[in-house]
Amino acid sequence: MSLNSLSQISEDEHLLMNSFDALVQSLGLELLIEARTTDAGRGLFSIAEIPPHTVLFQIPASQLVNCRTLAPHYPAGLDAIQLISLHLGRYRRTPQPDPLFGPYISTLPREFSHPLTTHVHQTDSTFPPSVATALARLHTRYLRDWNAVRGYLKANSLTKLADEVLEADFLWGWLNVNTRCVYHRLKGARSHPDNFTMCPILDLANHTVAGPTMIPRVSDAERNNAPPIAKLGDPLTLLSPATPTKPGEELYLTYGAHSNKTLFVEYGFVVPCAPDDPRAEVDVQDIVEPMFENQGNDGAAKMKILQDSGYWGDWTLDASPSVSYRLTTALRLLHVPLGDSGALERWQGTLTGLRDTVSDANESASKRTVADICAILIQRAKARMPETNSSMVRVLWEEEMHVAMRVSSMLGA
Template sequence: MDSRIATLRAVLEGRAVRVSDGIVAAQIEGRGVGVVATRALKAGERLVEFPLAELANPRTVKAAVEKAAAAGAAGAAGAAGSAHQTMALWVYLQRFRGAQMAQIDGGRWQSFVAVLPRDLSSWPLMYSAEQLRTAPAEVRTRVERMRAQVRADWAAAAARSGLEIELDRFTWAWLCVNSRCLYFRMGEMAAATDQLTLAPYIDFVNHGPPARDGATESRVGVAAAGPRQRFSLTTTRAYSAGEEVLLSYGAHTNAKLLVEYGFTVADNPWRALDVTAEVRRLLSAEDRERLDGWGYGGDVVLTDDRDLPLQVEVVLAVVAGVDERFVHALMAGQTDGRKIELRVRAVLTGVLERVVAEAERMLTRGDLTADVARLYRERRELAQLHS
């Protein structure tokens, strides 16, 4: 891998991408590839700078995708897809139709595709059915949504390109994009979820959770103005030689990190206990319909803060059979929950007891991944905090 990383860096630098002499990407034990400081780095130091035209995003790869699609039976008639779908199709074509793409773009992205991870087995989307059943309900729900989106994008990409696209290979490409893309605003992309780009080498930087006050290890974004605009990775604090450079992927819980990026982190400051599945089992179909109509049918999530969010309080009040007029007053802020606190807490206690019992039962198993075991330990700790 190190030789492939060195090749990628040389190719990028040959395309006017500046990579600081103060960093190197290399294998880090237990963390895959990461970026390490080779000397002391100052806060505000730009570590990687991309001319915007050298990024890989719907703006820069559109023509290549359209040319590849034109070779398909129905490619010319296909409608443009979302940014994620477009980029997944592009990564798929680059890896699995490399010879065809080399004729289109001269093979300029092959050094990037060569360093993309081949083994994505740590992503729950790639778990076996039996393995997925061992994960908490929140993870299973997230995976179901992701699987539906991947299948929709796969079907649309195949129809759009007119090519025979294998679902397992497209899934690999989709996950690579999902876990490596960065926010990049493009005016021609209307949806917020479409503002994304791939930035080789920057995507080697591992996640460092943002602090509760919003402080981060480094940042990415567009610097300068006009024709000299650059997309850059910039430190926000000083680093010592040998220290790993980190970048926040967002204020994400470990459940979200696992599903979206294939890992969890120890001592994550963004802990949350999702008890949606446990609570929804206590609601009748009529109750769920009422909550949806009131705009309170969303997830039921507890954090390190012992105070109950209004969303949680309302749902638990419905489970407890609290008079609907009181629930409406609660939602409108005309009363607080003190009058129903005992009833709400009784429901919550039962839910939390089931969470703790499930976590303890699952943690006795010998077939959990380290990440799934960490999720159950977190769930037990948060349930005990709120008990």
């Protein structure tokens, strides 16, 4: 690369190139990919033509940052998110690199533009209510982890470490974990919350909702549905997409079939909003809950029935298949007169599969309520979109409007 070319590279890209090269050298890898900074942020790009299902790299278990690799260096007492966040925060500002994962930590972003740092204290109507609620839940999760770490440091008399790691450092580490970890089998049960890792190189890949993506190879532990045999776990191997990759082409991962609400709250970005996107959804609890409250004592009793049955909350309108079963169940009960014991028994029969519906009249009333919910969502989104200067927030409102319009059209409303 010429000196002229180098002069055009931004400071961020120059730092990324240097830290990425040092990381690759420390891992002893020869790669067909490289890290670059674009207008959209960091990403991984091919430097040669890559056949389908080619091994792009394998990271040894000892170089993965997770509960197994960190456990020998800390007293017990933290879950994986708390432990990794603490370790990363410990080396955010120190002039001495981490002796375990220094080259990798140097590739992590220095600052975050994430809603947890920029929007969490907003109390106005900037966001759709479902997004504001999800962001508040994320903030609660963060505070729970930070308080757990503070208690852990005190309980273990880690005074020096407590002085080193400020809350801003822990938040930086926590956001790195929350936005960059990938599933990796480390525990006996597949559902264990500590089954994840941070992985060098891999976490530079961007998300795509469509098109070919890189694929982590299934580990031995996952294949055997058992904890890893080796003390530090299995290595992580990444394969190229199922189609050939051309030189200079960006290689992506998919973070899962998530709505923009989830992508924004968890990762800090959104994707273009399509009217027929099957991933789109709207949580409508802020609209439905007052409907129960407006029924007074009967509404309170119905809320208790839903809570006891496990159907309170998480009520969504989805682009596909339109109305979630949980929302359908709640709205059916909303329109059941509690004085009609037969109707309540029929509603309970819909939960056990003995009945498809409560009654034709109940089904019609429930559908009318769905139409009312859609009308509220559409009207609200149209009113709020012109008020925001944020393109990402506008996409969040658009997604709610598109879902509501799609569901409304399916109802024939």
